[in-house]
Amino acid sequence: MTAIIIFTIASLTVLGLVLALILYFTAQKFKVVEDPRIDDVETILPGANCGGCGFTGCRAFAEGCVKAETMDGLFCPVGGNDVMKKVAEYLGRSVEEKVPQVAVVRCNGNCDSRPKSNNYDGYTSCAVMASLYAGDTDCRYGCLGQGDCELSCDFDAIKMNPRTGLPEVDEEKCTACGACVKACPKMIIELRNKGPKGKRIFVSCINKDKGGVARKACAVACIGCTKCQKVCAYDAITISSNLAYIDYNKCKLCRKCVVECPTNAIWEVNFPVRVPKKAVAEVEQQ
Amino acid sequence: MSKLNILTKGILKENPVFVLLLGMCPTLGTTTSAINGLGMGLATTFVLMLSNVVISAIAGFVPAKVRIPSYIVVIASFVTILQFVMQAYTPGLYETLGLFIPLIVVNCIVLGRAEAFASKNSISDSFMDGVGIGLGFTAALTVLGLVRELLGSASAFGVKFIEGDGILVFVLAPGAFIALGYLLVLFNKLKTKIK
Amino acid sequence: MEYILIIISAVFVNNILLSQFLGVCPFLGVSNKVSTAAGMAGAVTFVMSVATLVTYLLQNYVLIPLGIEFMQTVAFILVIAALVQMVEIILKKVSPSLYQALGIFLPLITTNCAVLGVAIIVVSKEFAFGGDPQMLNLAESVVFAIANALGFGLAMILFAGLREQLELANVPKPFKGMPIALITAGILALSFMGFAGLV
Amino acid sequence: MKKLIVSPAPHLHGKESTKSLMRDVIIALAPSLLVSVYYFGFSAVKLALVGVATAVAVEYVIQKYIVKSKITVNDYSAALTGLLLSLNLPPNSPWWIMFIGSVVAIGIAKMTFGGVGQNLFNPALVGRVFLLVSFPVIMTDYSIPTSWFREGIDAGSGATALSIVKEGLARGLTMDQIFDANNFSYSQMLFSKIGGSVGEVSALALILGFIYLLIRRVIRPHIPVAIIGTVLVFSGVFWLINPESYADPLFNVLTGGILIGSIFMATDYVTSPMSKKGMVLYGIGIGVITMLIRYWGAYPEGISFAILIMNATVPLINMYMKPAKFGKEVKHG
Amino acid sequence: MARESTLKNMVITLASITLVSSALLGGVYALTKSPIDMAKVAKINAAISKVVAEFDNNPSSEKFAKEMGGKSYTVYPARMGDELVGYAIESFTTGGFGGRIVLMVGFNSDGTINNTAVLSHAETPGLGDKMVEGKSDFSVQFQGKNPEDFKLLVKKDGGDVDAITASTITSRAFCEAVEAAWEVYKLCNEENIKKEVQDE
Amino acid sequence: MSKTFSIGGIHPHDNKISINAAIENFPVMERAYISMSQHLGAPAEPVVAKGDKVKTGQLIAKANGFISANVHSSVSGTVNSIEMLPDLSGNLVQHIVINVEGDEWEESIDRSSEINRKIVHSPKEIIDKIAECGIVGLGGAAFPTHIKLSPPPGKKADYLLVNGAECEPYLTSDYRIMLENTEEILIGVKLMMLALGVKKSYIGIEENKPKAIKRMKEIASKGYPEIKIVSLKKRYPQGGEKQLIDAIVGRQVPSMGLPIDVGVVVQNVGTALAVYEAVQKNKPLFEGVVTVTGKCMPEQRNFRMRVGTTFESMIFAVGGFPKDAEKLVSGGPMMGKAVSRIEAASVKSTSALLLLTLEETKRGEEANCIRCAKCVDACPMGLEPYLLNRLSRANRVEDLEANMVHDCIECGSCLYVCPSDIPLLDTIRLSKAKVLKIIRSRPKK
Numbered sequence A: 001m002t003a004i005i006i007f008t009i010a011s012l013t014v015l016g017l018v019l020a021l022i023l024y025f026t027a028q029k030f031k032v033v034e035d036p037r038i039d040d041v042e043t044i045l046p047g048a049n050c051g052g053c054g055f056t057g058c059r060a061f062a063e064g065c066v067k068a069e070t071m072d073g074l075f076c077p078v079g080g081n082d083v084m085k086k087v088a089e090y091l092g093r094s095v096e097e098k099v100p101q102v103a104v105v106r107c108n109g110n111c112d113s114r115p116k117s118n119n120y121d122g123y124t125s126c127a128v129m130a131s132l133y134a135g136d137t138d139c140r141y142g143c144l145g146q147g148d149c150e151l152s153c154d155f156d157a158i159k160m161n162p163r164t165g166l167p168e169v170d171e172e173k174c175t176a177c178g179a180c181v182k183a184c185p186k187m188i189i190e191l192r193n194k195g196p197k198g199k200r201i202f203v204s205c206i207n208k209d210k211g212g213v214a215r216k217a218c219a220v221a222c223i224g225c226t227k228c229q230k231v232c233a234y235d236a237i238t239i240s241s242n243l244a245y246i247d248y249n250k251c252k253l254c255r256k257c258v259v260e261c262p263t264n265a266i267w268e269v270n271f272p273v274r275v276p277k278k279a280v281a282e283v284e285q286q
Numbered sequence B: 001m002s003k004l005n006i007l008t009k010g011i012l013k014e015n016p017v018f019v020l021l022l023g024m025c026p027t028l029g030t031t032t033s034a035i036n037g038l039g040m041g042l043a044t045t046f047v048l049m050l051s052n053v054v055i056s057a058i059a060g061f062v063p064a065k066v067r068i069p070s071y072i073v074v075i076a077s078f079v080t081i082l083q084f085v086m087q088a089y090t091p092g093l094y095e096t097l098g099l100f101i102p103l104i105v106v107n108c109i110v111l112g113r114a115e116a117f118a119s120k121n122s123i124s125d126s127f128m129d130g131v132g133i134g135l136g137f138t139a140a141l142t143v144l145g146l147v148r149e150l151l152g153s154a155s156a157f158g159v160k161f162i163e164g165d166g167i168l169v170f171v172l173a174p175g176a177f178i179a180l181g182y183l184l185v186l187f188n189k190l191k192t193k194i195k
Numbered sequence C: 001m002e003y004i005l006i007i008i009s010a011v012f013v014n015n016i017l018l019s020q021f022l023g024v025c026p027f028l029g030v031s032n033k034v035s036t037a038a039g040m041a042g043a044v045t046f047v048m049s050v051a052t053l054v055t056y057l058l059q060n061y062v063l064i065p066l067g068i069e070f071m072q073t074v075a076f077i078l079v080i081a082a083l084v085q086m087v088e089i090i091l092k093k094v095s096p097s098l099y100q101a102l103g104i105f106l107p108l109i110t111t112n113c114a115v116l117g118v119a120i121i122v123v124s125k126e127f128a129f130g131g132d133p134q135m136l137n138l139a140e141s142v143v144f145a146i147a148n149a150l151g152f153g154l155a156m157i158l159f160a161g162l163r164e165q166l167e168l169a170n171v172p173k174p175f176k177g178m179p180i181a182l183i184t185a186g187i188l189a190l191s192f193m194g195f196a197g198l199v
Numbered sequence D: 001m002k003k004l005i006v007s008p009a010p011h012l013h014g015k016e017s018t019k020s021l022m023r024d025v026i027i028a029l030a031p032s033l034l035v036s037v038y039y040f041g042f043s044a045v046k047l048a049l050v051g052v053a054t055a056v057a058v059e060y061v062i063q064k065y066i067v068k069s070k071i072t073v074n075d076y077s078a079a080l081t082g083l084l085l086s087l088n089l090p091p092n093s094p095w096w097i098m099f100i101g102s103v104v105a106i107g108i109a110k111m112t113f114g115g116v117g118q119n120l121f122n123p124a125l126v127g128r129v130f131l132l133v134s135f136p137v138i139m140t141d142y143s144i145p146t147s148w149f150r151e152g153i154d155a156g157s158g159a160t161a162l163s164i165v166k167e168g169l170a171r172g173l174t175m176d177q178i179f180d181a182n183n184f185s186y187s188q189m190l191f192s193k194i195g196g197s198v199g200e201v202s203a204l205a206l207i208l209g210f211i212y213l214l215i216r217r218v219i220r221p222h223i224p225v226a227i228i229g230t231v232l233v234f235s236g237v238f239w240l241i242n243p244e245s246y247a248d249p250l251f252n253v254l255t256g257g258i259l260i261g262s263i264f265m266a267t268d269y270v271t272s273p274m275s276k277k278g279m280v281l282y283g284i285g286i287g288v289i290t291m292l293i294r295y296w297g298a299y300p301e302g303i304s305f306a307i308l309i310m311n312a313t314v315p316l317i318n319m320y321m322k323p324a325k326f327g328k329e330v331k332h333g
Numbered sequence E: 001m002a003r004e005s006t007l008k009n010m011v012i013t014l015a016s017i018t019l020v021s022s023a024l025l026g027g028v029y030a031l032t033k034s035p036i037d038m039a040k041v042a043k044i045n046a047a048i049s050k051v052v053a054e055f056d057n058n059p060s061s062e063k064f065a066k067e068m069g070g071k072s073y074t075v076y077p078a079r080m081g082d083e084l085v086g087y088a089i090e091s092f093t094t095g096g097f098g099g100r101i102v103l104m105v106g107f108n109s110d111g112t113i114n115n116t117a118v119l120s121h122a123e124t125p126g127l128g129d130k131m132v133e134g135k136s137d138f139s140v141q142f143q144g145k146n147p148e149d150f151k152l153l154v155k156k157d158g159g160d161v162d163a164i165t166a167s168t169i170t171s172r173a174f175c176e177a178v179e180a181a182w183e184v185y186k187l188c189n190e191e192n193i194k195k196e197v198q199d200e
Numbered sequence F: 001m002s003k004t005f006s007i008g009g010i011h012p013h014d015n016k017i018s019i020n021a022a023i024e025n026f027p028v029m030e031r032a033y034i035s036m037s038q039h040l041g042a043p044a045e046p047v048v049a050k051g052d053k054v055k056t057g058q059l060i061a062k063a064n065g066f067i068s069a070n071v072h073s074s075v076s077g078t079v080n081s082i083e084m085l086p087d088l089s090g091n092l093v094q095h096i097v098i099n100v101e102g103d104e105w106e107e108s109i110d111r112s113s114e115i116n117r118k119i120v121h122s123p124k125e126i127i128d129k130i131a132e133c134g135i136v137g138l139g140g141a142a143f144p145t146h147i148k149l150s151p152p153p154g155k156k157a158d159y160l161l162v163n164g165a166e167c168e169p170y171l172t173s174d175y176r177i178m179l180e181n182t183e184e185i186l187i188g189v190k191l192m193m194l195a196l197g198v199k200k201s202y203i204g205i206e207e208n209k210p211k212a213i214k215r216m217k218e219i220a221s222k223g224y225p226e227i228k229i230v231s232l233k234k235r236y237p238q239g240g241e242k243q244l245i246d247a248i249v250g251r252q253v254p255s256m257g258l259p260i261d262v263g264v265v266v267q268n269v270g271t272a273l274a275v276y277e278a279v280q281k282n283k284p285l286f287e288g289v290v291t292v293t294g295k296c297m298p299e300q301r302n303f304r305m306r307v308g309t310t311f312e313s314m315i316f317a318v319g320g321f322p323k324d325a326e327k328l329v330s331g332g333p334m335m336g337k338a339v340s341r342i343e344a345a346s347v348k349s350t351s352a353l354l355l356l357t358l359e360e361t362k363r364g365e366e367a368n369c370i371r372c373a374k375c376v377d378a379c380p381m382g383l384e385p386y387l388l389n390r391l392s393r394a395n396r397v398e399d400l401e402a403n404m405v406h407d408c409i410e411c412g413s414c415l416y417v418c419p420s421d422i423p424l425l426d427t428i429r430l431s432k433a434k435v436l437k438i439i440r441s442r443p444k445k
């Protein structure tokens, strides 16, 4: 019995020693220079080599982390969030604070204000429709209403409103990832600063046609009349090719332009409901 | 994290089978009946518990480069001890579980917990973690075993409740995959409900 | 003939993944693409045959003569771990292209039931499946290991193909990912049962 | 002013639809169904009804209440699956076997993957193999139910020709002895009267369906021809070497599920390759695996398994056997 | 956290861990060795006592090996007092559906089969595993039969054994193993008679 | 034996219901809207100003850039304005709007109906004449013909193939000119052969036009031995130039290649006629034959029509919109464009105006792809539309390129046959554009 115990101890110890030595020397002999950060990240990782991360082992994952630009889509199921946070910290990839932005739809030509001039009957895809022709209304710029933006959003933040035929953004859910901006073939969607308490003002139109043409196609088009530009005290509004644009960095949210716009193309969001001017005047008179 | 938390997270939140999808071989290979699943689960828990404790104790001394071999030796030792004990006292179960007992060594969960938890936490926490994850594993295997046994042999924990054979596939290899597939969906549903 | 039977048995009838459940983690984990699966299969074939060779010798020329067969598990896993690491280090230096193709899978193999499983099966009759009660000799052991690796590769590559197709299908949301992969594997295993009795 | 419709070209569309294709396959199965009703009477009717009803109901319930997607039961594909499964069962199967089979076929093999077109394996065959493995006793009992029309059937042995042959060989009989003992003849095989699944009693009826499908251009001949050709060649070689213990090629083609399998099941669009080259390879694979199983496997019949196994190779075949591209190699003439 | 790796501390750590664990293993092995052996013997003994008539010796200690057809079978003689009441023969076949099946077949001194027990098998649950006593009546039909006049073949093959439904392969294999045991039994019996003759 | 191409193809009903309507002259309208984007490539540059008087056939805009063609007035009168007007797709395009006054032609144009068989020009002169007269391909793409007839250095044409396939259902304009202007076409072909310096030419005609084949053969045998008439199987898209080349000379244009890469130039029969008129009659391209047809129309007509005629006036010329007509297609039903604005005007390559009812044109609701491979079998380019569609939707650009999405000729066969009404071509077109952009942006080897 004791013999067996001794053999056990001896053999295993010898085995351990021999393997350690062999490994050490092969490692020395066949050394390959690599980004030292890979080693470090690997140390942070659990080392279970389970492949759960989709990589072929922890080292490959570490390499992936080091090489990747951001930590998006990289996740180790064994280590979980804690480990991932550590890796991100080590690699100095804490997300920098950004001014919160939100997607804004710059077309308000709904079914009433922008009558259809033909019926599109193809595959429901804005991209397909845009590549085919100018659109099913007389406005060549406006929303095509097939919902590519909705489809592109991973957060369910942009939804087509069947009544208006236009997409609507859910501010709470929108992460300003920009997927819808890329998806829209008409380039209608813009990422704008969310604004204090979510208050923002923007021109909800991108029609560059001359006033008359634009107006004929859509009742709520920006006609480039320059009234808003004139009324703006902060130089926030520029007009080019018959279209007004409000710079969200300059806009002070005074809302004068909103009142001024003859076609209601300028939108205000998240402001308290405004008492109609006339009503105010009447109250004052009394 | 409270001790209780460490103990219970393995059952739902970090269930090694349903959430982390680790240790799939014993999960599929030994769950022909609820009893077998339970036995395999407990055997794994035993190793997990002890190796977590020991690794937590020695982690401070082990140089990084020999981390994995050292842990493996520790785990393998406990597995071998488990083999001795089972051969001596539960030879029947040992025979049924067969190859999967020595293969606990390579069960990703065991090494995974050693690395991810035990090497960074106190001995008592590591013990709790081992027990918790082990129980999660055990629960999963028992449930899967139970489902397969119910469908495949029309019995539960070896107790036959209706005459007849059941749907044989479920005790065979394909049934293991299919049953686990559907259980996974149910588990996810359950998890979102609880949340 | 003997060898052919071993091969048919290991590849089709008692497929290591679909009927023995060894190596399921990488089977599920790295089967997203056929090319990855093929790489893994290649790496497993290599490691499995070398590991089986070494452990066979270890068992018959060290453990048995010393009367310490019970040290099998510990000794084997150590040897396999060291072997894998050594192969990885050498490969990385000697042939970076091969390392890119196969080497990156190596770490996954240490904790893969299939390699240790096959190493144990060939030396211990208590776990042998479908085999002869006579122990396998060295050559047969290596053939057995290679055959099992081929079976692993076959299942892996078929499965990866299926998953690539699933990738483009509209699987119902709750089933996306692992559940449908498992069910697919189940049906694959079901069809492989047709090979039953071939040997 | 009239509002015109605008859509991308082309502005014309073919008349075929999923529905019309599936309907054609059902029509092509009608002769076999009729023959089987003639021979097996109410059993065949019962199986077909239970099969179709269950399949349609399961699909409907899953789409309506579980995944809440568009309901597609009126494209007949579920009905077809149920019908094919019923034709693949032993005639005396109890109704609940049919029920479980349909639930598995539609519930597991089809709807889990996302419904028609998305499945990787032939649903009816998954159902059948599931049953075969789960209930081997019932699924290998080919005793013949009574029928209203038919007088005492001559092949009441309750076994398929293939299993009779396999058993006979195992007992050390020669092929001739087996044939004589069981009165096998080709006319029997063509017009039925040999034990088998509901749908495979008459080779002639199946071939009739095949011709209909070809004429209607529902299927292409590549797969069936490749399968049958492979079986002929494979069994021919063995038969030439040793006719004592290997049946002749024609027997191999006419018995068992080769015909129904190659005409109706291997050709399932969803689970077969897309290119013609691929189809031929797929057919050869099915033929070879079928014969391997028949000659050396545990099962007397192998085409169900063979098709499923080859289903698994379809993505790979599609990946590596692309149709010939235009202009790949410039041929100057 | 982990320490810096140097050759020295790497070797020392690994060596000491293997040292400790091997010592531990050796120790546990020593402790469990006898229970393990006992468990093995107990299993055999249980099987023996199930398959042969009542005995009062320790068959395991009297076991001997018998060569037949190039294979070696273990035979456990059972005695009541001085009288040989039968043999338990460990027989096997590789013809099962899942490969190897090991049986213990007990014979009475008159050559009838007392009982059989399955020691190990890999047959399909629900199908082939019905050969195990208690799962079906298959094994019961062998009790009290003398292979002299009970043909150990399934009925399909022209014998007297009712096969397990849908498991002809297993049934055949089972019969084959019992048949082998019967041959071994006959060998032993002949020798015994010879011995007895010699003794007399 | 009729010839045909080797891969794919479909057999839609040909519906050549206007086949017996002889060509009539379409009355000159009140106002002509002449687009500056008549052809592939850069728009032409106007050379007249508002208020200028112009004659029929007078140059009003000059080719601008390499791939571009001259534009001539199709009417006589006063330039009303030069402005951006929507084309049939609603996109704004520069137009010259001319108020029509009488129909006074340029004197240089030979208006006699006599056939001028005498070829006096050198190859260079022929090409210059073609360029001057603003000839573009009338087979659909409106590629400037003079460029096609001047192969780049190092490439030489062996054959000139003339496309008389007219494989699109409904269309009959090519058929009518082949019957009515047979010899003019042959002379046009001969002129182009001279210009290219090729010795052999084939005119391919689908066998559903036996009269045209017969007449062509008859006349060709009397004096045009170098021009062979080839009968082609009725199979769409027989007239696709790659398919035509494959069918007639058995050469396959490589991926991303041009016909000239296999030594072939393809021209439409209408183009041949225009070439004849330009070179022998001095007549610029300002009118062409347009089939106005549709099952819902009371009558089927083939008109010789001036460029710049509005779709509106064409419809009213045949009695206005039938009640059940819902879709207006400019061109054939397989490749033509749906017209979104009927006030848009025809261009040089307008070949047909097709009115379709909802029932004829309705695309079924999209269902799951059943992997029937009918699209694969139909695709004349050997592509796998079902796969391209899935890859497009997953936006897998690399895989799309590997699967040769850029080889798609947009024939629509796949979408036509698909039993599940998958918008195959719609998604393929999008990703084709994407992939082509990527390929073109790569540095050339």
Ligand SMILES: Cc1cc2nc3c(=O)[nH]c(=O)nc-3n(C[C@H](O)[C@H](O)[C@H](O)COP(=O)(O)O)c2cc1C
Pocket: B172, C193, C196, D132, D133, D136, D140, D298, D299, E097, E098, E123, E124, E125, E127, E128, E129, E164, E165, E166, E167, E168, E169, E170, E171
């Ligand atoms: C999954 C599976 C397991 C099987 N297991 C066994 C088995 O354990 N024993 C056996 O004899 N046959 C087994 N078979 C074989 C079939 O049951 C086969 O039909 C049978 O052996 C021969 O049919 P028969 O017994 O009705 O003559 C199995 C088949 C399958 C598909």
Ligand SMILES: Cc1cc2nc3c(=O)[nH]c(=O)nc-3n(C[C@H](O)[C@H](O)[C@H](O)COP(=O)(O)O)c2cc1C
Pocket: F136, F137, F138, F139, F140, F141, F142, F143, F163, F164, F165, F166, F167, F168, F237, F238, F239, F240, F241, F242, F266, F267, F268, F269, F271, F335, F409, F410, F411
């Ligand atoms: C699918 C497809 C079908 C076509 N069918 C015809 C046809 O029937 N007749 C024709 O002249 N051109 C057809 N074309 C255009 C030809 O490919 C080719 O561009 C034309 O014949 C060249 O002559 P052109 O430059 O004179 O127009 C087709 C093109 C495509 C892509």
Ligand SMILES: Cc1cc2nc3c(=O)[nH]c(=O)nc-3n(C[C@H](O)[C@H](O)[C@H](O)COP(=O)(O)O)c2cc1C
Pocket: F040, F137, F139, F140, F141, F142, F143, F147, F148, F149, F151, F152, F240, F241, F258, F259, F260, F265, F266
């Ligand atoms: C970008 C572009 C460049 C082309 N360049 C040439 C050229 O250099 N020479 C030529 O003979 N044809 C050229 N072609 C013409 C094509 O070969 C083809 O005849 C034309 O696109 C009309 O084909 P379709 O009617 O089949 O679409 C060019 C076409 C395109 C689109």
Ligand SMILES: Cc1cc2nc3c(=O)[nH]c(=O)nc-3n(C[C@H](O)[C@H](O)[C@H](O)CO)c2cc1C
Pocket: D021, D022, D025, D077, D078, D080, D081, D082, D084, D105, D110, D115, D116, D117, D118, D119, D121, D122, D123, D124, D125, D218, D219, D264, D265, D266, D267, D268, D269, D270, D271, F370
């Ligand atoms: C030619 C043809 C053969 C078919 N064969 C089968 C079959 O063998 N099994 C089946 O379940 N469905 C079959 N179907 C129906 C349908 O394709 C099947 O339900 C789909 O696999 C479901 O996605 C067939 C359909 C066609 C057109």
Ligand code: SF4
Pocket: A106, A107, A108, A109, A114, A139, A140, A141, A142, A143, A204, A205, A206, A207, A214, A218, A219, A220, A221, A222
């Ligand atoms: S005019 Fe402006 S608001 Fe109206 S549809 Fe066009 S883009 Fe939208």
Ligand code: SF4
Pocket: A105, A126, A142, A143, A144, A145, A146, A147, A148, A149, A150, A167, A183, A184, A185, A186, A187, A188, A189
């Ligand atoms: S905003 Fe753009 S993407 Fe969204 S529906 Fe309108 S056109 Fe489509």
Ligand code: SF4
Pocket: F378, F379, F380, F381, F382, F383, F385, F407, F408, F409, F410, F411, F412, F413, F414, F415, F424, F425, F428
């Ligand atoms: S449109 Fe493109 S993909 Fe479709 S058939 Fe024609 S060439 Fe092929």
Ligand code: SF4
Pocket: F368, F369, F370, F371, F372, F373, F374, F375, F376, F385, F386, F414, F417, F418, F419, F420, F421, F422, F424
């Ligand atoms: S034709 Fe339609 S249904 Fe058939 S494979 Fe192509 S895309 Fe799928």
Ligand code: FES
Pocket: B022, B023, B024, B025, B026, B106, B107, B108, C022, C023, C024, C025, C026, C111, C112, C113, C114
């Ligand atoms: S448990 Fe076997 S490979 Fe993970």
